[in-house]
Amino acid sequence: MPMSSPRNVLPFPLTRRHVFIRRLAAQVLARTPALGVKHFAHQLRRQAKSLRHKGFDEAVVEQQTTNLERAVRAQMWRFMLGADAPPPGRRDNG
Numbered sequence: 001m002p003m004s005s006p007r008n009v010l011p012f013p014l015t016r017r018h019v020f021i022r023r024l025a026a027q028v029l030a031r032t033p034a035l036g037v038k039h040f041a042h043q044l045r046r047q048a049k050s051l052r053h054k055g056f057d058e059a060v061v062e063q064q065t066t067n068l069e070r071a072v073r074a075q076m077w078r079f080m081l082g083a084d085a086p087p088p089g090r091r092d093n094g
Contacts, residue, residue, distance in 0.1 A: 025075035026086040
């Protein structure tokens with residue numbers, strides 16, 4: 001059985017997942033600062049693990065998680081500055 005080469009092209013970049021980005025930004029902001037940072041880091045690690053599991057190059061994983069982090073941080077700023085309302089839902093402190 002031939003070895004498969006690592007994937008280099010991601011057909012659906014993580015930054016296109018607008019609902020996920022908005023939800024994650026809201027979840028981070030709903031927590032205490034320390035728990036928000038921990039939750040955010042955990043979610044970024046989960047996304048990276050998922051991409052690795054799908055066979056993507058480490059360079060692609062790094063690029064995608066960096067871009068996702070930037071997109072979530074930008075969304076958090078939009079929420080904080082009132083340029084966008086966070087999605088309705090319960091406030092979660094855990």
